[in-house]
Amino acid sequence: AVVSTQSTGGQLNFLQKVLTKDETPQLQNLVVLPLMTSQVPDPTLDQLTEGRIPFLAPDALPNYLRTKLDLEIERKEGFVSSEVQRISEHSLQQQICDLNNLSESISEIIQTSRESLDEPPPPVRHHENDSKELIKLMSALETGKGLRVTNRRSAAR
Secondary structure (H helix, E strand, C coil), X not given: CCCXXXXXXXXXXXXXXXXXXXXXXXXXXXXXXXXXXXXXXXXXXXXXXXXXXXXXXXXXXXXXXXXXXXXXXXXXHHHHHHHHHHCCHHHHHHHHHHHHHHHHHHHHHHHHHHHHHHCCCCCCCCCHHHHHHHHHHHHHXXXXXXXXXXXXXXXXX
């Protein structure tokens, strides 16, 4: 008999390593059950189950070994299966076509986005002309040079 939960966890770990190898295919269909339960946390078992089962408690062990779904889950699964059976084949084909069209359009959008990102940026404008124009504008504002006089009445019409 196994004395502690830690040794049980170690033995389960060893069994898992042995069963995952291809050398023992006849052992892969066997069920492994713990011989002893305990309330003491077992770090090996915790690590093996990725933190889902810290220890093998007697009251929780049946839930860990359960292979049948809960009644609520079975009801939901039955409802989903009946819904699937009620949908016609034509409707399913139409939904598949719609999803294919949607995925193709999304793929095209992504492709065009990638292409636009891959394009070189537009050439940088030289600011020499802009600075010359700015100097002319500033001098026109200061001195009135280069401004045209318009008749306000004709401009309002």
